[in-house]
Amino acid sequence: MPNNSTRDQVSAMEGDGFYNRHSAMQAVGIAALISLWKAVCRTVPIDEAPLTIVDYGSSQGRNSMAPMRVAIDILRDRRGASVPIEIVHTDLPSNDFSALFSALASDDGSYMMGASNVFPSAIGRSYFEPLLPPQRVHLGWSTWALQWMSGSAIDAQDHVLAGMSALPTVISAVAKQQTSDWRRFLQLRSQEMKPGAKLVAGFTARATSGTGWEWLLGELWSAAGEMRELGLLSEAEQNHLTIPIGLRSLEDIKAPFIQTGYFANLRLEHVDLVKVSDPCWEEFERSGDNRAFAKLHADMTRAWSGPVITSLISPSRERNELVSELFARFERRLSESPRPHEPYMAAVVLSKRP
Numbered sequence: 001m002p003n004n005s006t007r008d009q010v011s012a013m014e015g016d017g018f019y020n021r022h023s024a025m026q027a028v029g030i031a032a033l034i035s036l037w038k039a040v041c042r043t044v045p046i047d048e049a050p051l052t053i054v055d056y057g058s059s060q061g062r063n064s065m066a067p068m069r070v071a072i073d074i075l076r077d078r079r080g081a082s083v084p085i086e087i088v089h090t091d092l093p094s095n096d097f098s099a100l101f102s103a104l105a106s107d108d109g110s111y112m113m114g115a116s117n118v119f120p121s122a123i124g125r126s127y128f129e130p131l132l133p134p135q136r137v138h139l140g141w142s143t144w145a146l147q148w149m150s151g152s153a154i155d156a157q158d159h160v161l162a163g164m165s166a167l168p169t170v171i172s173a174v175a176k177q178q179t180s181d182w183r184r185f186l187q188l189r190s191q192e193m194k195p196g197a198k199l200v201a202g203f204t205a206r207a208t209s210g211t212g213w214e215w216l217l218g219e220l221w222s223a224a225g226e227m228r229e230l231g232l233l234s235e236a237e238q239n240h241l242t243i244p245i246g247l248r249s250l251e252d253i254k255a256p257f258i259q260t261g262y263f264a265n266l267r268l269e270h271v272d273l274v275k276v277s278d279p280c281w282e283e284f285e286r287s288g289d290n291r292a293f294a295k296l297h298a299d300m301t302r303a304w305s306g307p308v309i310t311s312l313i314s315p316s317r318e319r320n321e322l323v324s325e326l327f328a329r330f331e332r333r334l335s336e337s338p339r340p341h342e343p344y345m346a347a348v349v350l351s352k353r354p
């Protein structure tokens, strides 16, 4: 069953469009998924109309514009210029959906620019719950979301990210939660997908050599450690700063499909790991400006983790000030030891039994 406390324990991204303005790293990963997405859009069965595309974990939408435009263009090539296409963006109720609709209306890259017969909408509900009527979806898309657990598995006393803890109890709690979340997500999506429908997902994952987050999130944890040493955070408060994200390995992703090749009528058509390059590194090498480099990374990190970190500090404390202090220290630490941040992303294609 889904963890009903999702809304309390997993917060959406930094609001007021901050995530849209600070998610260049995620955009690099998305660019690496586009060839898989194009192949899926070219081959998915599309006999009935309207055509329905669902974007699971859209956040504020800017990073979904390019892939949705690609899908519209390919589906229109296949079915004609006037086929109606609905695009449903889903995220948690706490998501900044205003920023999503503003981006759709006025971003230069919006897939709505010059489009006709395209119908965007949004659902504010966890994807660990049913979202759409049975067999409604032709194409699914989900990027940089499925690493978030449905709830907080356990506090890690040695890391800011649950999935990067080296403590056996935390490793096993995270693995258990990620196994059940993955199966739950697959079962629910399968119910919504039409026969033959396809879903492309990219989410941060673990290679045998590591995760690629060691430097960045190691520094965030060390910044929290500095605050504890100075008495700004208690030991218990630092320990509670555990972001509920787990990093699956390729084996974890494949596990539900191993026995029969199918799970919940879904087949894993493709899975591999992509090392995502650092969008700020080239400019840093050119300019040598370590402070600018650190600011970009601190803002990108705060964009996805700021609200959840805030929610992990008691409301009785000056938590906004504490989080600002944490990110100021983090930024300083990054500027002192700049290096490329290159996380691993799992690239997954699922198809429903025809």
Ligand SMILES: C[S@@+](CC[C@H](N)C(=O)[O-])C[C@H]1O[C@@H](n2cnc3c(N)ncnc32)[C@H](O)[C@@H]1O
Pocket: 006, 010, 011, 012, 013, 023, 026, 027, 030, 056, 057, 058, 059, 060, 063, 064, 090, 091, 092, 095, 125, 126, 127, 128, 142, 143, 144, 145, 146, 148, 150, 304
């Ligand atoms: C890092 S953002 C990715 C946004 C966008 N897809 C991209 O690639 O830039 C992750 C998003 O997943 C959403 N998310 C996390 N858990 C979720 C859940 N259980 N149901 C729906 N959305 C969820 C978060 O609220 C957040 O907006």
